Amino acid sequence: MAKDLVEVVRAIYEAFVAKDRAAIEPLIAEDFHFTSPLDNRIDRTIFFERCWPNSESIAGFEFIHLVPAGDKVFVTYEGSSTDGNRFRNTEILTVREGKVTDAEVYFGWSIPHKAEPGGFVDS
DSSP states (O other): OHHHHHHHHHHHHHHHHHTOHHHHGGGEEEEEEEEOSSOSSEEHHHHHHHTGGGGGGEEEEEEEEEEEETTEEEEEEEEEETTSOEEEEEEEEEEETTEEEEEEEEEEEEESOSSOTTOOOOO
């Protein structure tokens, strides 16, 4: 079961990199909701209108953690964009019956980090 959850989640990220909406559509539940620092529980329709276009700027994902727990998969990745920028995020994806029903996104930092090791960035 846990392997199936991770396979579904991997397929979601692979579809983003491939810019393959036909591949991702059957993996996103009809009652899907997406929450991030910029989006408050948007539905499937708004997700595809607002977030899917970002796939055009995604070059790849390197998974740091893919941890199944019950019906959730905790994902930390380092992403790269087509302009060469890199970033790190964590997401919690809920998977039921082979489809993602909820996504919670937590923004991380740019790579390389703006602060030196052991330091911080003044606000």
